[in-house]
Amino acid sequence: DGGITQSPKYLFRKxxxxxxxxxxxxxxxxxxxxxxxxxxxGLRLIYYSQIVNDFQKGDIAEGxxxxxxxxxxxxxxxxxxxxxxxxxxxxxxxIGGTPNTEAFFGQGTRLTVV
Amino acid sequence: KNQVEQSPQSLIILEGKNxxxxxxxxxxxxxxxxxxxxxxxxxxxxxxxxxxxxxxxSNGRYTATLDADTKQSSLHITASQLSDSASYxxxxxxxxxxxxxxxxSGTQLTxxx
Numbered sequence: 434d435g436g437i438t439q440s441p442k443y444l445f446r447k448x449x450x451x452x453x454x455x456x457x458x459x460x461x462x463x464x465x466x467x468x469x470x471x472x473x474x475g476l477r478l479i480y481y482s483q484i485v486n487d488f489q490k491g492d493i494a495e496g497x498x499x500x501x502x503x504x505x506x507x508x509x510x511x512x513x514x515x516x517x518x519x520x521x522x523x524x525x526x527x528i529g530g531t532p533n534t535e536a537f538f539g540q541g542t543r544l545t546v547v
Numbered sequence: 548k549n550q551v552e553q554s555p556q557s558l559i560i561l562e563g564k565n566x567x568x569x570x571x572x573x574x575x576x577x578x579x580x581x582x583x584x585x586x587x588x589x590x591x592x593x594x595x596x597x598x599x600x601x602x603x604x605s606n607g608r609y610t611a612t613l614d615a616d617t618k619q620s621s622l623h624i625t626a627s628q629l630s631d632s633a634s635y636x637x638x639x640x641x642x643x644x645x646x647x648x649x650x651x652s653g654t655q656l657t658x659x660x
Contacts, residue, residue, distance in 0.1 A: 439590075466648075475551065475636070475650035523590055535581065536638075536648060538590030 436460065439524050439539035445547050446511070446518065454509045454542045456524035463528065465507035466536065469493060470521040479522075482507055511544060519546050549574040551639050551651035559657045564627055568654045570620040570637030578642035582611050582622045585634045585653070594622070594635075627658045 437458040446452045456465065464483050468476040478491030482501040496515025501507055507526075511518045521543050525536040551572045560566050572580070579598045583591035595604050595611040597620070603612050608631075610623045624631055637651040 437590075468650075473556075473652060475652040477650075478648075521588075525590075535593055535596060538592070540590050541588065543588070 437524060437526050437537050437539040439522075439542050441542060442540065444542055444544045446544060448546055449513045451510055451512050452544065454511070454522055454524075454544070456507045456509065456539060457505055458507075458526040458537075459505060460526055460537060461504070462526035462537075463504070464526060465501070466525045466527075467491075467497070467499065467507070467509045468523045468525065470523060470541075476523060479509065518544055520544060549639070549641060549649040551637055551649050553635075553637050553651035553654050555654060556652070557655040557657070559659060560627055562627060562629055562658050562660050565623065565625050566627060566656065568622045568624075568635050568637075568656070570622070570651055572618050572620070572637070572639045572649070572651075574639040574641050574649050576642045577615065577618075578640040580611075580613055580620050580640070581638045582609070582620075583636045583638060585636055587633070591636055624656075627656075629658050629660060632656060632658045 440455045466481045467479040470476050477493050479497050480499040482488035485504050488499050488501050498510045521541050523541050524539045527536045554569045581596045582594045585591040594609050595606050597613045599615050608625045613620045634653040634655050636653045639649050
Protein backbone atom coordinates (compact mmCIF):
# COMPACT_ATOMS: atom_id res chain seq x y z
CA ASP A 434 0.00 0.00 0.00
CA GLY A 435 1.19 3.51 -0.75
CA GLY A 436 1.30 5.84 2.16
CA ILE A 437 3.21 7.81 4.70
CA THR A 438 4.42 6.14 7.88
CA GLN A 439 5.48 7.76 11.13
CA SER A 440 7.17 5.98 14.00
CA PRO A 441 6.98 5.56 16.85
CA LYS A 442 3.36 6.33 17.67
CA TYR A 443 4.26 7.32 21.23
CA LEU A 444 7.63 8.61 22.44
CA PHE A 445 8.82 9.64 25.86
CA ARG A 446 11.86 11.83 26.36
CA LYS A 447 13.77 12.86 29.40
CA UNK A 448 14.68 16.50 29.70
CA UNK A 449 18.00 17.24 28.04
CA UNK A 450 17.77 14.35 25.58
CA UNK A 451 17.58 14.50 21.82
CA UNK A 452 15.02 12.26 20.11
CA UNK A 453 14.41 11.48 16.44
CA UNK A 454 10.99 10.97 14.89
CA UNK A 455 10.82 8.89 11.74
CA UNK A 456 8.79 9.69 8.62
CA UNK A 457 8.84 7.50 5.51
CA UNK A 458 6.71 7.75 2.37
CA UNK A 459 6.41 5.51 -0.69
CA UNK A 460 4.20 7.88 -2.68
CA UNK A 461 7.12 9.20 -4.74
CA UNK A 462 6.35 12.68 -3.46
CA UNK A 463 8.98 15.38 -3.77
CA UNK A 464 7.79 17.58 -0.90
CA UNK A 465 7.72 16.60 2.75
CA UNK A 466 6.70 18.56 5.82
CA UNK A 467 6.81 18.42 9.60
CA UNK A 468 4.06 20.02 11.66
CA UNK A 469 3.47 20.40 15.35
CA UNK A 470 -0.06 20.30 16.76
CA UNK A 471 -0.97 21.61 20.19
CA UNK A 472 -4.46 21.53 21.75
CA UNK A 473 -6.73 24.27 20.41
CA UNK A 474 -4.22 25.43 17.82
CA GLY A 475 -3.80 24.91 14.12
CA LEU A 476 -0.90 22.90 12.78
CA ARG A 477 2.32 24.88 12.76
CA LEU A 478 5.08 24.26 10.23
CA ILE A 479 8.46 23.21 11.65
CA TYR A 480 10.47 22.34 8.54
CA TYR A 481 9.76 21.47 4.95
CA SER A 482 11.71 19.98 2.07
CA GLN A 483 10.91 20.29 -1.60
CA ILE A 484 13.70 18.08 -2.92
CA VAL A 485 16.37 15.72 -1.67
CA ASN A 486 19.28 17.34 0.17
CA ASP A 487 17.37 20.58 0.59
CA PHE A 488 15.13 21.80 3.40
CA GLN A 489 13.84 25.09 4.75
CA LYS A 490 12.81 26.35 8.16
CA GLY A 491 9.16 26.79 8.88
CA ASP A 492 7.54 29.06 11.44
CA ILE A 493 8.77 27.28 14.58
CA ALA A 494 12.09 25.66 13.62
CA GLU A 495 14.02 26.58 16.77
CA GLY A 496 15.07 23.51 18.72
CA UNK A 497 14.45 21.14 15.79
CA UNK A 498 16.62 19.73 13.02
CA UNK A 499 15.93 17.64 9.92
CA UNK A 500 17.70 15.85 7.10
CA UNK A 501 16.58 14.79 3.63
CA UNK A 502 19.18 12.33 2.37
CA UNK A 503 16.62 10.20 0.55
CA UNK A 504 13.40 11.13 -1.24
CA UNK A 505 11.44 8.68 0.91
CA UNK A 506 12.67 9.79 4.32
CA UNK A 507 12.46 13.03 6.32
CA UNK A 508 13.42 12.42 9.97
CA UNK A 509 12.89 15.12 12.59
CA UNK A 510 15.19 15.50 15.59
CA UNK A 511 13.83 17.27 18.64
CA UNK A 512 16.87 18.64 20.43
CA UNK A 513 17.36 19.62 24.05
CA UNK A 514 17.15 23.25 22.90
CA UNK A 515 13.41 22.84 22.31
CA UNK A 516 11.97 24.13 25.59
CA UNK A 517 8.45 22.77 25.27
CA UNK A 518 8.61 19.66 23.09
CA UNK A 519 5.52 17.86 24.40
CA UNK A 520 3.12 17.83 21.44
CA UNK A 521 1.61 15.79 18.63
CA UNK A 522 3.90 15.76 15.58
CA UNK A 523 2.58 15.19 12.08
CA UNK A 524 4.57 14.46 8.95
CA UNK A 525 3.08 15.08 5.53
CA UNK A 526 4.08 14.74 1.91
CA UNK A 527 2.80 16.15 -1.36
CA ILE A 528 3.67 16.06 -5.03
CA GLY A 529 4.37 19.75 -4.75
CA GLY A 530 4.39 22.45 -7.37
CA THR A 531 0.90 21.80 -8.77
CA PRO A 532 -2.23 23.92 -8.13
CA ASN A 533 -4.28 21.13 -6.60
CA THR A 534 -1.53 19.59 -4.52
CA GLU A 535 -2.95 17.58 -1.65
CA ALA A 536 -0.94 16.86 1.47
CA PHE A 537 -1.10 13.30 2.78
CA PHE A 538 -0.48 12.92 6.48
CA GLY A 539 1.02 10.21 8.61
CA GLN A 540 -0.70 8.99 11.76
CA GLY A 541 1.39 11.18 14.01
CA THR A 542 3.83 10.76 16.88
CA ARG A 543 2.88 11.91 20.35
CA LEU A 544 6.00 13.09 22.17
CA THR A 545 5.94 13.53 25.93
CA VAL A 546 8.73 14.90 28.09
CA VAL A 547 9.00 13.09 31.40
CA LYS B 548 0.02 37.42 7.24
CA ASN B 549 -1.99 34.47 5.93
CA GLN B 550 -4.67 33.35 8.37
CA VAL B 551 -7.51 30.88 8.55
CA GLU B 552 -10.27 31.27 11.15
CA GLN B 553 -12.78 28.54 11.91
CA SER B 554 -16.03 28.63 13.83
CA PRO B 555 -17.42 27.35 16.01
CA GLN B 556 -14.51 26.04 18.02
CA SER B 557 -16.63 23.10 19.17
CA LEU B 558 -20.07 21.76 18.36
CA ILE B 559 -22.28 19.05 19.86
CA ILE B 560 -25.19 17.63 17.89
CA LEU B 561 -27.48 14.61 18.05
CA GLU B 562 -27.09 11.74 15.65
CA GLY B 563 -29.10 12.26 12.48
CA LYS B 564 -29.00 16.05 12.65
CA ASN B 565 -27.29 18.35 10.13
CA UNK B 566 -24.61 20.90 10.92
CA UNK B 567 -22.52 23.55 9.19
CA UNK B 568 -18.95 24.52 9.96
CA UNK B 569 -17.46 27.84 8.89
CA UNK B 570 -14.05 28.90 7.61
CA UNK B 571 -12.85 32.45 6.84
CA UNK B 572 -9.45 33.05 5.32
CA UNK B 573 -7.10 35.85 4.36
CA UNK B 574 -4.61 33.79 2.36
CA UNK B 575 -3.35 35.49 -0.76
CA UNK B 576 -2.87 34.75 -3.58
CA UNK B 577 -5.46 32.01 -3.17
CA UNK B 578 -4.82 28.63 -4.78
CA UNK B 579 -7.24 26.18 -3.19
CA UNK B 580 -9.06 25.26 0.00
CA UNK B 581 -9.35 21.86 1.57
CA UNK B 582 -11.38 20.43 4.39
CA UNK B 583 -9.74 17.68 6.40
CA UNK B 584 -11.20 15.34 9.00
CA UNK B 585 -8.94 14.41 11.90
CA UNK B 586 -9.90 11.64 14.30
CA UNK B 587 -8.41 11.87 17.78
CA UNK B 588 -4.76 10.82 17.79
CA UNK B 589 -4.65 10.34 14.02
CA UNK B 590 -3.43 12.29 11.03
CA UNK B 591 -5.84 14.49 9.03
CA UNK B 592 -7.57 12.96 6.01
CA UNK B 593 -8.76 15.07 3.09
CA UNK B 594 -12.53 15.38 2.53
CA UNK B 595 -12.75 17.92 -0.29
CA UNK B 596 -10.57 20.29 -2.26
CA UNK B 597 -11.93 23.42 -3.90
CA UNK B 598 -10.29 25.76 -6.37
CA UNK B 599 -11.13 29.38 -7.11
CA UNK B 600 -13.77 28.58 -9.73
CA UNK B 601 -15.68 26.01 -7.69
CA UNK B 602 -18.66 27.06 -5.55
CA UNK B 603 -19.90 23.71 -4.27
CA UNK B 604 -18.47 20.24 -4.00
CA SER B 605 -19.95 17.15 -2.37
CA ASN B 606 -18.38 14.01 -0.98
CA GLY B 607 -21.13 11.74 0.27
CA ARG B 608 -22.79 13.42 3.24
CA TYR B 609 -20.22 16.24 3.20
CA THR B 610 -20.86 19.35 1.08
CA ALA B 611 -18.34 22.16 0.94
CA THR B 612 -19.03 25.63 -0.41
CA LEU B 613 -16.62 28.38 -1.36
CA ASP B 614 -17.22 32.10 -1.83
CA ALA B 615 -13.94 33.46 -3.17
CA ASP B 616 -15.23 37.03 -3.09
CA THR B 617 -15.93 37.04 0.64
CA LYS B 618 -13.16 34.50 1.34
CA GLN B 619 -15.48 32.17 3.17
CA SER B 620 -16.07 28.44 3.04
CA SER B 621 -18.48 26.15 4.80
CA LEU B 622 -18.70 22.41 5.35
CA HIS B 623 -22.20 21.01 5.69
CA ILE B 624 -22.67 17.56 7.17
CA THR B 625 -25.98 15.87 6.49
CA ALA B 626 -27.62 13.18 8.62
CA SER B 627 -24.72 13.03 11.06
CA GLN B 628 -23.38 9.72 12.34
CA LEU B 629 -21.45 8.86 15.48
CA SER B 630 -18.37 8.31 13.33
CA ASP B 631 -18.49 11.95 12.26
CA SER B 632 -17.17 12.89 15.70
CA ALA B 633 -13.77 14.41 14.91
CA SER B 634 -11.95 17.68 14.36
CA TYR B 635 -12.61 19.32 11.00
CA UNK B 636 -9.77 21.45 9.74
CA UNK B 637 -9.88 24.07 7.00
CA UNK B 638 -6.62 24.40 5.09
CA UNK B 639 -5.88 27.08 2.52
CA UNK B 640 -3.09 26.96 0.00
CA UNK B 641 -1.33 30.05 -1.32
CA UNK B 642 -0.36 30.04 -4.97
CA UNK B 643 3.36 30.11 -5.54
CA UNK B 644 4.20 29.56 -1.88
CA UNK B 645 6.63 26.80 -1.12
CA UNK B 646 5.16 26.56 2.37
CA UNK B 647 1.81 26.06 0.67
CA UNK B 648 -0.53 25.40 3.56
CA UNK B 649 -2.16 27.58 6.23
CA UNK B 650 -4.20 25.63 8.76
CA UNK B 651 -7.21 26.65 10.79
CA SER B 652 -7.39 25.49 14.41
CA GLY B 653 -10.31 23.21 13.62
CA THR B 654 -13.87 22.66 14.79
CA GLN B 655 -14.29 19.80 17.24
CA LEU B 656 -17.55 18.04 16.38
CA THR B 657 -19.17 15.61 18.80
CA UNK B 658 -22.14 13.56 17.65
CA UNK B 659 -24.20 12.08 20.47
CA UNK B 660 -26.58 9.12 20.18
